[in-house]
Amino acid sequence: MTKVCTTALVILMAGPAQSDDRRSGFEFMGPTTQSMQTDDMANPGMLAVLAGERLWNEPAGLSEQSCQTCHGDPEGEMRGVAARYPAFDEVAGTAVDISGRVNLCRTRHQRADPLPHENADLLALVTLIGLQSRGLPIQPDPDPRLTEWRARGEAYYETRVGQLNLSCAQCHDENAGGHLGGAPIPEAHPTGYPIYRLEWQAMGSLQRRLRGCFTGVRSEPWPYGSDGYIALEAYLMQRAAGMTMETPAVRP
Amino acid sequence: MADVLVNIPESAAPGEIIEIKLLISHPMETGFRPLADGTLQPRDIITSVRCLYGGETVLEVDLHPAISANPFLAFHLRVDRSDEIVLEWTDWYGEVQREVRQIEVV
Amino acid sequence: MTLTRRSTFALGLGLPLMLVTRPLFASPETMGAAIATFTAGATPAEGRVSLDIPLLVENGNSVPMTVEVDSPMTANDHVTEIAVFNERNPLPDIVRFRPSPALGLARFQVRIRLGDTQKITAIARMSDGSLWSAAMTVIVTAPACIES
Numbered sequence: 136m137t138k139v140c141t142t143a144l145v146i147l148m149a150g151p152a153q154s155d156d157r158r159s160g161f162e163f164m165g166p167t168t169q170s171m172q173t174d175d176m177a178n179p180g181m182l183a184v185l186a187g188e189r190l191w192n193e194p195a196g197l198s199e200q201s202c203q204t205c206h207g208d209p210e211g212e213m214r215g216v217a218a219r220y221p222a223f224d225e226v227a228g229t230a231v232d233i234s235g236r237v238n239l240c241r242t243r244h245q246r247a248d249p250l251p252h253e254n255a256d257l258l259a260l261v262t263l264i265g266l267q268s269r270g271l272p273i274q275p276d277p278d279p280r281l282t283e284w285r286a287r288g289e290a291y292y293e294t295r296v297g298q299l300n301l302s303c304a305q306c307h308d309e310n311a312g313g314h315l316g317g318a319p320i321p322e323a324h325p326t327g328y329p330i331y332r333l334e335w336q337a338m339g340s341l342q343r344r345l346r347g348c349f350t351g352v353r354s355e356p357w358p359y360g361s362d363g364y365i366a367l368e369a370y371l372m373q374r375a376a377g378m379t380m381e382t383p384a385v386r387p
Numbered sequence: 388m389a390d391v392l393v394n395i396p397e398s399a400a401p402g403e404i405i406e407i408k409l410l411i412s413h414p415m416e417t418g419f420r421p422l423a424d425g426t427l428q429p430r431d432i433i434t435s436v437r438c439l440y441g442g443e444t445v446l447e448v449d450l451h452p453a454i455s456a457n458p459f460l461a462f463h464l465r466v467d468r469s470d471e472i473v474l475e476w477t478d479w480y481g482e483v484q485r486e487v488r489q490i491e492v493v
Numbered sequence: 494m495t496l497t498r499r500s501t502f503a504l505g506l507g508l509p510l511m512l513v514t515r516p517l518f519a520s521p522e523t524m525g526a527a528i529a530t531f532t533a534g535a536t537p538a539e540g541r542v543s544l545d546i547p548l549l550v551e552n553g554n555s556v557p558m559t560v561e562v563d564s565p566m567t568a569n570d571h572v573t574e575i576a577v578f579n580e581r582n583p584l585p586d587i588v589r590f591r592p593s594p595a596l597g598l599a600r601f602q603v604r605i606r607l608g609d610t611q612k613i614t615a616i617a618r619m620s621d622g623s624l625w626s627a628a629m630t631v632i633v634t635a636p637a638c639i640e641s
C-alpha cells in the first residue's frame with residue numbers, strides 16, 4: 136500500500152489556538168459536511184450503528200453468548216463508556232481503547248477470536264458503543280495507572296518525526312486554523328471516533344486517522360494496536376476533556 | 388442484505404408533500420480503482436432505485452459509478468391516501484432488495 | 494512555526510501519485526456526446542432547472558448535489574426525465590431520475606463523486622418534449638493526507 140500526502144502547496148499561518156477555546160474538527164467543516172453529520176438520516180455513520188445493533192445481539196464464540204446477554208441493551212451500561220476510554224484493564228495489565236476492550240470481551244468472555252483492526256464488525260460495535268456517549272462530555276478515567284500512558288502520549292505529541300520533521304503540536308496547536316493545501320488544520324480532538332471519513336468512503340478508527348498524520352509527515356506509522364497509539368489516544372482524550380462526544384462524526 | 392436507513396413519515400395530511408430519504412450501505416465500486424497487482428477492482432454498484440406508492444411506480448433512478456459510496460437519495464412524494472410505499476433497488480449482479488413502509492394519510 | 498519551502502514541496506510530491514489512483518477518462522467532448530444522445534441532438538434551453546452543489550468541495554468522494562426542476566408536476570405538465578452529466582470523471586453519466594407527476598415536487602438529492610474541478614450539467618425533459626438545462630463549475634480541493 137502506498138501512502139501519499141498531497142497538495143501542501145500553500146500553508147497559511149494562523150494564531151495559536153487558545154486552550155479555553157477548543158474547537159472540534161466539526162467546526163472546521165463546511166455546512167454541507169456538517170449537516171451530513173447532524174442529520175441521522177443522512178449520516179453514513181448511522182449505517183455502522185445499525186450493523187452494530189445487529190452484532191450486539193449475535194451470539195459469538197464457544198460461550199454462545201452475545202454482548203446483550205451480559206450487558207443488556209447498549210443504551211444502559213454502555214452510556215458514557217466511550218467518553219471515558221482508554222482505560223486500564225486489570226487482567227491484561229495494560230491500557231486499552233474501546234476496540235481493544237471489545238476484543239477482550241470476545242476472547243475473555245465470549246471465547247471467540249479477536250476481530251482484526253479496522254474490521255467492519257469491530258468498527259460497527261465500537262460505533263454503537265460510541266453513540267451511547269454522544270452529547271456527553273469527555274471524562275477521562277481517573278485511574279492513576281493511566282497517568283504514565285498520558286505522559287507518554289504527550290511526549291509523542293511534542294516530538295518531531297518523519298522526513299518533514301514535524302510534531303503533532305506544530306500542526307495542531309501552533310497552526311490549527313491554518314490550511315495545508317486546501318484542507319484546514321483542525322485541533323486534533325478525538326471527539327467523533329469512529330468517524331465516517333469521506334476520503335476513506337468508510338468508517339475508521341482514531342488509530343487509522345493517526346496513521347494518516349504519520350504518513351503525512353513521511354514517517355512510517357506504528358503497526359495497528361501499538362502501545363504508542365493507546366498512549367496518544369489517552370493523551371488526546373485528556374487534552375479534550377470536557378468537550379462533547381459526537382460519535383459517529385463525519386470528516387472530510 | 389445491506390444495512391439500510393429509510394426515512395418515511397408514518398403519517399401525513401391528504402395532499403401533503405412528504406420527503407423520503409434512503410441511505411444504503413454499499414461500496415459503489417467504480418470499476419476504475421487499481422489494485423496493488425495492477426488490475427482493477429471489479430465494478431460493483433447499485434444500478435437503479437425505484438419507488439412505488441400503492442403498487443404504482445412513482446420514481447425510477449439510474450445510478451452510475453459517479454454516485455458516492457453508501458448511496459444517499461432524498462426526494463418528495465405527494466400523498467393522498469393511506470397506502471404502502473416501497474423502495475426497491477437492484478445491484479450490479481441483478482439482486483433486488485426492498486424496504487416496505489405503510490403511510491397513514493388522515 | 495514556519496513550514497519551510499522544502500517541507501511544503503515534499504508534501505506536494507504526492508500529487509502525481511494521487512492522479513494515478515483517480516483516472517480521468519471523460520472529457521468535455523465525451524460529455525457533449527452523452528448529452529447529444531440524451532437530447533437526440535436538440536439544444537436544451539437554459540432555465541427551469543437548478544443545480545445546488547457547494548461551490549467549494551471538501552472531498553470529491555462525496556459531494557451533496559440537489560437538482561430541482563420548476564414544474565407543476567401535474568398529469569399534463571411534468572418532468573419526465575432528468576439527467577446529470579460531468580466532464581472529467583471516467584464516465585460522463587452521473588445519475589438519471591424518471592419521476593411520475595405523483596411526486597408533486599421535482600427535487601432530488603444525491604451525493605456524487607467528482608475526481609477534479611469540473612463542470613456539471615443537468616438536463617430535464619418535460620412532458621411536452623421541451624428540454625431545459627443548468628450547468629455549474631465545482632471546485633474540488635484535495636484532502637491533505639490520504640492513504641491510497
